[in-house]
Every structure is written in C-alpha cells, then in structure tokens.
Amino acid sequence: MDAGSKKLNVVFSTDCIKYPLTGIGRYAFELAKQLRERDELSLTFLHGTSVRDSLAVASESAQSVQSFKRRLQKSKAVSEIYRLTYPVMKTFALRGFKNHIFHSPNYYLPPRVKHCVATFHDLSVFHWPQFHPAGRVHLMQKELRNTTLRAAMLITDSHYTKKELMEFFGIADERIAVAPLACNESFHPRSETDVQSVLKKYNLRWRNFFLYTGTIEPRKNILTLLQAYDRLAAHEKSAFPLVISGYRGWENEQLFKLFDKGEREGWLKYLGFVPGQDLPLLFSAATSFVFPSIYEGFGLPVLEAMASGTPVICSNATSLPEVAGNAALMHEPEDIDALTTYIQMMMDNAHEKQRMIDTGLLRAREFSWSLCADKTIEAYQQVAKYI
Known part of the structure; x- marks a missing residue:
C-alpha cells in the first residue's frame, strides 16, 4: 500500500459465524481473520445489531442460544416480527458508519445502507427452488433481489456464479468480483x-x-x-x-x-x-x-x-x-x-x-484465503472510489 494511501474502513457482518461452522460460516470466519491482518484496512464487525471490534468465534456454548432462536422462529407471529424489524435494527446500528464499506458475506443487506458489498454464494434459490424449504423460497428470492439492487459491488466464490448473476439479473461485469474460497490449514496429508x-x-x-x-x-x-x-x-x-x-x-x-x-x-x-x-x-x-x-x-x-x-x-x-x-x-x-x-x-x-x-x-495449492482476501479488497477499493 502507498505511504500516502488512506485506510479502507470496513464493517464486516459476522451473523453467519455460528456453531457449527457450515460452508458460509467457515468462509466468513477465515476471510475475516485474513482481512483483520491487512494494514490497508480498518476492520470492525457487525454481530446481530451491535458493532464491535472483536471477531465472533463459533463455539459449542453458543448452541443453546441458537436453539432458543430456532424455537422462537417456529412461532409464526414472532418470526414475522423478527423478519420485519431485524433488518431495520441493523440499519440503525450502522447509522454512525456512513463513510464505511459494509460487507455481508451471506447474501443479505439491510435497507438504506450505502457503500455495501455482498457475497453471493450461489443462485440455487432461483434455479433450483425445489431444493429449498417451500415456505422460505419466495422470501429468499425477494431478499436476494433486494441485495442486487442495494449492493455497490457483489462478490462470488466462482466464475460460474458470476456468470449466473450477470445472465439472471443483467448485472454488469465490473460490478461483480470473483474471490475463490480456500480451505484452512488443518486439511493436509497425514500418515496412518x-x-x-x-x-x-x-x-x-x-x-x-x-x-x-x-x-x-x-x-x-x-x-x-x-x-x-x-x-x-x-x-x-x-x-x-x-x-x-x-x-x-x-x-x-x-x-x-x-x-x-x-x-x-x-x-x-x-x-x-x-x-x-x-x-x-x-x-x-x-x-x-x-x-x-x-x-x-x-x-x-x-x-x-x-x-x-x-x-x-x-x-x-x-x-x-x-x-x-x-x-x-x-x-x-x-x-x-x-x-x-x-x-x-x-x-x-x-x-x-x-x-x-x-x-x-x-x-x-492454487487456492488460499490470502488470495480470497486480496480479491475481496479489490472489490472494496471499487466501492471506496464513491465514498
């Protein structure tokens, strides 16, 4: 980074970093760890509706909180109230970060937040709706359409998904960056x-x-x-x-x-x-x-x-x-x-x-979280031009 360059201020959403770490949670956690080490970024984290300096860690002790949330979501009334108010609460939490880039690593963006980046992992909810719970398909499709309109830049894991986004939504090539995933260092050859x-x-x-x-x-x-x-x-x-x-x-x-x-x-x-x-x-x-x-x-x-x-x-x-x-x-x-x-x-x-x-x-060896972070920062730099 040039000596005179300004740091990029980024708020990174960590909602998907929860136990057990599935694919998207693992991506968010590994990418956040890499971004945290980069001198060209000043990184904070939005967890739920609070902005904090520390990165959330997925632990088994959080499981009881998750199961409580799942029980609440089974109530239709509670679930509907949560669905309508939660994004607005996120927007409110970000009100003091208007000159920051906000990155959601899991599709969804809150309304009326500028300078947003979202990662699209796939378009299965549009192309293969039968592979998703029927009750959620319409809502997910609506939210993901909103994301394509709200985002200044989109990131995909693969060129295949980038091509899908361009063809399905008519999004311009330059609005989509590809940042391939990697696996963590615990995956390596071992002896018997x-x-x-x-x-x-x-x-x-x-x-x-x-x-x-x-x-x-x-x-x-x-x-x-x-x-x-x-x-x-x-x-x-x-x-x-x-x-x-x-x-x-x-x-x-x-x-x-x-x-x-x-x-x-x-x-x-x-x-x-x-x-x-x-x-x-x-x-x-x-x-x-x-x-x-x-x-x-x-x-x-x-x-x-x-x-x-x-x-x-x-x-x-x-x-x-x-x-x-x-x-x-x-x-x-x-x-x-x-x-x-x-x-x-x-x-x-x-x-x-x-x-x-x-x-x-x-x-x-051609894939690394460092490369994923490099490509992600390139997307942030595109957004920073307009701040």
Whole structure:
C-alpha cells in the first residue's frame, strides 16, 4: 500500500459465524481473520445489531442460544416480527458508519445502507427452488433481489456464479468480483499413525472407506451415490464401506430406505454431524472422497479433499470443474454407471490413485484465503472510489 494511501474502513457482518461452522460460516470466519491482518484496512464487525471490534468465534456454548432462536422462529407471529424489524435494527446500528464499506458475506443487506458489498454464494434459490424449504423460497428470492439492487459491488466464490448473476439479473461485469474460497490449514496429508484415534473412534480402517461429507439435502444428489454404491459386489462394499457425514437437512423416504438398507447390510456408516477437529483426519484417511452434487456455488469439500491428499470423484456440474481442474474423476450428476465404475477404479487402480493424489495436491495449492482476501479488497477499493 502507498505511504500516502488512506485506510479502507470496513464493517464486516459476522451473523453467519455460528456453531457449527457450515460452508458460509467457515468462509466468513477465515476471510475475516485474513482481512483483520491487512494494514490497508480498518476492520470492525457487525454481530446481530451491535458493532464491535472483536471477531465472533463459533463455539459449542453458543448452541443453546441458537436453539432458543430456532424455537422462537417456529412461532409464526414472532418470526414475522423478527423478519420485519431485524433488518431495520441493523440499519440503525450502522447509522454512525456512513463513510464505511459494509460487507455481508451471506447474501443479505439491510435497507438504506450505502457503500455495501455482498457475497453471493450461489443462485440455487432461483434455479433450483425445489431444493429449498417451500415456505422460505419466495422470501429468499425477494431478499436476494433486494441485495442486487442495494449492493455497490457483489462478490462470488466462482466464475460460474458470476456468470449466473450477470445472465439472471443483467448485472454488469465490473460490478461483480470473483474471490475463490480456500480451505484452512488443518486439511493436509497425514500418515496412518496420525489418524489412528479417529479411525478407532468411528471403527474404520486406513484407506478402506469412501467418504461423503455435507448436508443431506436433494441438491447434493446422495440418492445417486447410494444407488451407485448399491450396484457394487457384496465383497467390494464390505471391504470399502461408504461413510456419510452431515446433518439430515431433508427427510426423503427413498433416500433413507437406502440408508437403512446400507446400514443393515454393513456397507454404509452414517456418522451424523462430525466435530470440526475430526473431519480433516477423516478426509486424509479415506480411499477417495465422493461428491456427486447437482449444484454448487463453489464446492469447498472437493478442495478440502484434494488438500488432504485424497482422490476426488465428483460431478461435472456447475462450479465443480473450476475447483477440481484435471485432478478429479468427473461424471454427469445422474450417471450412476460412471459413478460405480469410478468407485471401483479407486478400489483397484493404485497408479491412477497416486496420480490423482499428486495432481490434487498441486491443484489445492492454487487456492488460499490470502488470495480470497486480496480479491475481496479489490472489490472494496471499487466501492471506496464513491465514498
């Protein structure tokens, strides 16, 4: 930064940094940590309706607060009052920060706040409304349309989502910056000795299981994964069980029938939500990571697997080719035969596995939170021209 340059004053929203850290929460937390270290920024944080100097940390102790909020939101009257008043309270909280840039890392912007930046992670609520709870779709669409009108600049995780924003809303190229995500340093290759405790905890064997991690919801295409796995020979499934980690976001009768079948027959282990400290160890201990998602704004688990030295099988849908490059075995999302073939290949072909591990590690090094912060600051600088 030039000696005479002014610092950029930024208020960064931290509402999505809550336990457990999901994809957007992880993005906001890692990006905020990077931005906090940059000399060219003066950074404060909007948490709820209060502006503070310290960055919120997601902890298990906050879970009781979250569950209380969820109980309140189940009341229609309370939920409606909250929906109408909360954005206005945020606007009020920001009234003394008129010469600051306000960045929401999770789509939503409060009304009548100038110099705003918002991160759009995907457009699934418009393109795949059936993948969202029906009651929320209309409201989410309305809020996201508002955001495109309120924001001075938009940030996306991928060029794919940028293209979607330009085509769907007619937004000019120069109003959208791309800041690719990264994974944190806990995702790296490990030895069998390093992961013994986690293997023992979940009753797994080193490099003898396939891993899927993510919320159990329709767009993740887990039904296709289970159907592909079910086609394997009994001895293959027994030797290499499928391990699934993630919240049950949606109830799907056909899906959970296959869950039950797999668990009964011993080829599927559903772990539910896995603590953050266990996940990187599971990634590095797996034979391969499988991610047949239909729609992703980025696809962070693919990057986490590559950084862990684990081969990736994933769909060729939406932004995933941007992340995986030539390091993954890619298939059409609904192609059960190809997915089954690739799973067998990762059981049998040691040479191909090693090639994918080496290529994946090189690919993962192209992404960093430092680069994400650089691209984000470039977006802030565009907005600062008008302050």
